[in-house]
Amino acid sequence: MASLHTFSSGMALTPAFPSRSWSCQARCSHAFSDLRPEPRPRRRFQTAALCSLGLIASPACGRARVARRAARILLLGGAGRIGTAAAVHLLKRSREPLEVVLAGRSAAKGAAAVAEVEAEVDASCAHQLSFCQVDWQEPGALETLLAEQSPTALLHTAGPFDAEPRVLEAALNGKVPVYVDVADPMSYLDKAIAMDAVAKEANTSAVVSAGAFPGFSNILAMECVAQLRSGDPACELRDMNFAYFTAGLGGSGAVNLLITNLGFGDPVPVFRGGAYAPQRVAGSEPRRVEFFLDESDPAFEFVGERDVWSWPFPEAGTVPRLVGITGNSSTGMGTAPGIWNTILVGLVALVPRDLWQERWFSEGLAWFSLPMVWFTDQFVKETHAMRVEVTTSDGRRCVAVQTHESFRRCVAQSSAEFVLHLLERQASTSSSGLSWRPGVFLPEQLAEDEATRSDLFQRLSQTEGTVSCGVRVSS
Numbered sequence: 109m110a111s112l113h114t115f116s117s118g119m120a121l122t123p124a125f126p127s128r129s130w131s132c133q134a135r136c137s138h139a140f141s142d143l144r145p146e147p148r149p150r151r152r153f154q155t156a157a158l159c160s161l162g163l164i165a166s167p168a169c170g171r172a173r174v175a176r177r178a179a180r181i182l183l184l185g186g187a188g189r190i191g192t193a194a195a196v197h198l199l200k201r202s203r204e205p206l207e208v209v210l211a212g213r214s215a216a217k218g219a220a221a222v223a224e225v226e227a228e229v230d231a232s233c234a235h236q237l238s239f240c241q242v243d244w245q246e247p248g249a250l251e252t253l254l255a256e257q258s259p260t261a262l263l264h265t266a267g268p269f270d271a272e273p274r275v276l277e278a279a280l281n282g283k284v285p286v287y288v289d290v291a292d293p294m295s296y297l298d299k300a301i302a303m304d305a306v307a308k309e310a311n312t313s314a315v316v317s318a319g320a321f322p323g324f325s326n327i328l329a330m331e332c333v334a335q336l337r338s339g340d341p342a343c344e345l346r347d348m349n350f351a352y353f354t355a356g357l358g359g360s361g362a363v364n365l366l367i368t369n370l371g372f373g374d375p376v377p378v379f380r381g382g383a384y385a386p387q388r389v390a391g392s393e394p395r396r397v398e399f400f401l402d403e404s405d406p407a408f409e410f411v412g413e414r415d416v417w418s419w420p421f422p423e424a425g426t427v428p429r430l431v432g433i434t435g436n437s438s439t440g441m442g443t444a445p446g447i448w449n450t451i452l453v454g455l456v457a458l459v460p461r462d463l464w465q466e467r468w469f470s471e472g473l474a475w476f477s478l479p480m481v482w483f484t485d486q487f488v489k490e491t492h493a494m495r496v497e498v499t500t501s502d503g504r505r506c507v508a509v510q511t512h513e514s515f516r517r518c519v520a521q522s523s524a525e526f527v528l529h530l531l532e533r534q535a536s537t538s539s540s541g542l543s544w545r546p547g548v549f550l551p552e553q554l555a556e557d558e559a560t561r562s563d564l565f566q567r568l569s570q571t572e573g574t575v576s577c578g579v580r581v582s583s
């Protein structure tokens with residue numbers, strides 16, 4: 109067995125950010141403002157979007173300077189579980205002064221979210237945090253908010269993403285320079301990718317599907333492909349398998365129960381014999397997966413082996429579509445405690461798939477099960493694990509495993525890192541010299557470029573709370 113690249117434990121990884129505070133003076137030498145659109149006059153209170161400002165900047169850091177120089181990130185869904193964690197990560201991690209504007213429907217949740225983020229972020233630097241009340245589905249509301257705020261970046265976590273990519277469309281029409289979302293339905297992604305020419309015209313760089321899975325998992329798959337091809341550029345890729353484990357809701361919001369239920373009615377976007385062949389097999393095809401590279405991997409103790417069942421994550425369709433495989437692909441996931449796997453698998457066997465696609469059924473079931481899930485979640489923590497495996501026709505195999513203390517934080521940190529990656533490219537402050545690249549991309553499309561893949565892999569594998577992340581080739 110040849111180990112070309114071994115895992116590092118989370119402890120051994122160099123954190124990509126100082127864990128608590130940064131020096132404002134030292135970090136503010138570069139600013140994104142030069143490349144930001146000219147800010148339009150701001151009114152604090154509007155009919156479409158009601159905004160309130162909360163500062164986490166100390167007066168010494170200079171509010172006026174922040175207003176002049178900082179990048180402004182509008183976080184749609186910012187009062188949600190993933191949104192607040194993304195805001196915390198952005199504010200802790202950014203080397204530049206930032207304005208983070210949380211946006212959501214409920215003012216009460218917004219106020220609580222601002223307080224939650226403030227409590228987690230050290231107030232030692234020139235960052236600003238505020239909340240805007242908006243329902244993006246109200247006609248014109250998002251357009252008004254974008255015109256008022258002139259954000260440098262829009263991070264969209266206000267799922268579910270079961271309709272048209274209207275937020276992306278508004279971002280392109282508003283010429284927002286950077287757009288990132290955490291969407292997963294295949295139909296949504298295909299419609300988003302079709303907006304590539306519009307994005308180029310708007311000079312927007314957009315990455316869709318940029319959470320943990322899909323998102324980071326796509327980058328892991330591309331890293332496996334690159335490592336397999338490094339010794340043999342012409343090697344034939346055969347199979348590509350994605351497996352995930354999340355304890356309970358992993359700290360994410362109740363909407364994720366609804367999304368899981370709806371998914372049982374959808375086709376799983378897999379390849380069979382080298383051709384795209386979606387199959388309605390969600391909740392079936394059980395298999396046991398090792399979420400570790402070997403017994404010395406911290407993931408061995410942390411997660412170990414778990415059972416997973418098929419579920420329609422898009423990466424089993426989109427990554428093989430890009431790189432080409434001759435065999436099969438799969439995506440599966442499992443949860444804890446095991447009773448939830450048993451109940452869901454039993455229900456999927458009993459309930460017709462068409463019924464899972466009915467919103468009233470999947471939503472009703474989600475609300476019914478929510479109190480029990482919240483109860484069991486108290487005992488299982490927020491553990492998250494991913495395993496991606498790619499094989500070649502000549503019998504080589506590359507496995508990537510990543511584990512994290514919190515699913516919610518991993519999703520949030522991943523999406524935030526995609527935003528920071530694009531902002532650095534926009535401001536030409538990328539240490540790897542990456543240039544600006546307008547268009548609409550899936551993570552794997554960005555990661556085709558070696559320097560981009562390397563930058564994203566470093567960022568995503570070193571976030572706070574990572575327990576392990578490693579890639580290994582064997583033959």
Ligand SMILES: NC(=O)c1ccc[n+]([C@@H]2O[C@H](COP(=O)([O-])OP(=O)(O)OC[C@H]3O[C@@H](n4cnc5c(N)ncnc54)[C@H](OP(=O)(O)O)[C@@H]3O)[C@@H](O)[C@H]2O)c1
Binds near residue numbers: 214243265362519
């Ligand atoms: N790719 C990945 O790895 C991955 C993993 C997990 C989840 N996700 C995605 O992440 C999304 C968010 O998850 P979460 O745990 O953060 O859920 P959450 O806690 O329910 O947060 C969603 C937020 O979106 C806001 N929102 C919903 N509809 C809105 C609208 N029309 N206008 C404005 N705001 C709206 C909600 O605001 P109010 O509370 O004010 O209504 C809520 O705060 C999910 O829907 C899922 O699609 C992706």
